[in-house]
Each structure stands twice: as C-alpha cells, then as structure tokens.
Amino acid sequence: MPESNVIFVGSKPVMNYVLAAITLFHGNIKEILIRARGRAISRSVDVSEIIRNKFLTDVKVKSITTGTEKLKTDDGHELNISTIEIVLERGGD
Amino acid sequence: MPESNVIFVGSKPVMNYVLAAITLFHGNIKEILIRARGRAISRSVDVSEIIRNKFLTDVKVKSITTGTEKLKTDDGHELNISTIEIVLERGGD
Numbered sequence: 001m002p003e004s005n006v007i008f009v010g011s012k013p014v015m016n017y018v019l020a021a022i023t024l025f026h027g028n029i030k031e032i033l034i035r036a037r038g039r040a041i042s043r044s045v046d047v048s049e050i051i052r053n054k055f056l057t058d059v060k061v062k063s064i065t066t067g068t069e070k071l072k073t074d075d076g077h078e079l080n081i082s083t084i085e086i087v088l089e090r091g092g093d
Numbered sequence: 094m095p096e097s098n099v100i101f102v103g104s105k106p107v108m109n110y111v112l113a114a115i116t117l118f119h120g121n122i123k124e125i126l127i128r129a130r131g132r133a134i135s136r137s138v139d140v141s142e143i144i145r146n147k148f149l150t151d152v153k154v155k156s157i158t159t160g161t162e163k164l165k166t167d168d169g170h171e172l173n174i175s176t177i178e179i180v181l182e183r184g185g186d
Contacts (some may be wrong), residue, residue, distance in 0.1 A: 041135040045175040049161045053173075064157040066179075068142045080146075082138040087160075 001033050001087075009036040009044040018044045022055055025090050031062065034086040037069060041084045048086050062089040094126050094180075102129040102137040110140040115148055118183050124155065127179040128161060134177045141179045155182040 005024060009017050017034070024032050035046035052059050064086050071079045098117060102110050110127070117125050130135035145152050157179050164172045 015111045039135045042132045045159050066138050080140045
C-alpha cells in the first residue's frame with residue numbers, strides 16, 4: 001500500500017484521524033491502512049469504528065493484524081511495544 | 094465458546110491476564126477468546142503478543158474483530174465504546 005494511504009494514529013484527538021481517513025476515501029482511495037502502537041492502539045480501533053458507524057457505512061474492515069516492535073530507550077534498554085494494522089476497504093465485493 | 098474460555102482484559106497488570114491465558118492453554122483448552130473495551134484494548138493486544146512471543150510460540154491469532162457497544166452513563170447519556178475480540182488458537186493446522 002502506498003505510504004499516502006496510511007494513517008498513523010498517535011496522541012491527537014480521534015476526530016483528526018477520522019477526518020484524515022474520510023478525506024482519503026473521498027479522494028477515491030479504495031483501501032486505507034490505520035496503524036498504531038502502544039496505548040494508541042485503543043484509539044485506532046475508535047477511529048475505525050467511528051468511520052464505519054457514523055460516516056461511511058459502506059466501509060468494511062478487511063483485515064486486522066497485530067505485532068510487536070522493539071524500541072531502544074535513551075539509556076540503551078530494549079522495549080517491546082505492541083502494534084496494530086487495520087485495513088479498511090470501501091465498496092468491496 | 095464457553096464462558097470459561099473467555100478472558101476479559103481490564104485494568105489489572107498485563108501479566109495477570111497472560112498467566113490466566115497460559116493456565117487455560119495448559120488445561121488443554123485449544124482456543125481462548127480475549128475481550129476488552131475502551132482503553133483496555135491496547136492492553137489486550139499486549140496480552141496476546143506476550144503469550145505468543147514469550148510463552149507459547151505455537152499459539153496463533155485465529156481472528157481479530159472489533160465492534161462498538163453502547164453504554165448508559167449515570168446521568169442518562171449514551172456513550173459509544175469500542176470493543177475487541179482476539180481469538181487465540183493453540184496447535185492448529
């Protein structure tokens with residue numbers, strides 16, 4: 001998937017990401033990827049649910065995958081952090 | 094799935110849920126369901142990742158689904174809250 005169709009969910013308000021996703025879909029993009037890690041994972045699920053229930057009811061969840069990334073802290077320790085990737089698809093089938 | 098194979102992830106430390114899941118798998122359960130809602134969704138992904146990466150490497154994610162539940166607050170307002178259900182399977186295929 002091209003980088004421009006990826007929305008990386010962080011600590012901004014949920015609606016920022018929802019609007020970014022809707023803008024992509026309105027630009028005739030058929031599939032977008034919502035990515036998040038750590039505590040933003042909950043927010044990424046909110047983003048996906050709000051898009052599908054409130055704004056674009058023809059959008060479906062195509063796949064959800066989780067993973068683990070290794071981060072290095074400033075003092076050299078390794079940290080594991082969970083990740084999620086939610087692929088949303090519009091007007092599929 | 095029987096209620097006894099469901100782990101509801103809340104605000105306790107991650108390892109509580111990891112150990113509960115491992116105990117179920119050691120009791121010869123083949124499939125467990127990890128459920129969470131709201132901000133505990135991130136923690137439920139941590140639980141699933143830690144089980145698979147650190148303890149039971151033959152456990153796979155069978156499916157991940159998300160949803161929305163309606164809650165009533167004390168003052169009568171309705172709140173939407175996101176949910177996640179992660180099905181883990183041991184020794185499948």
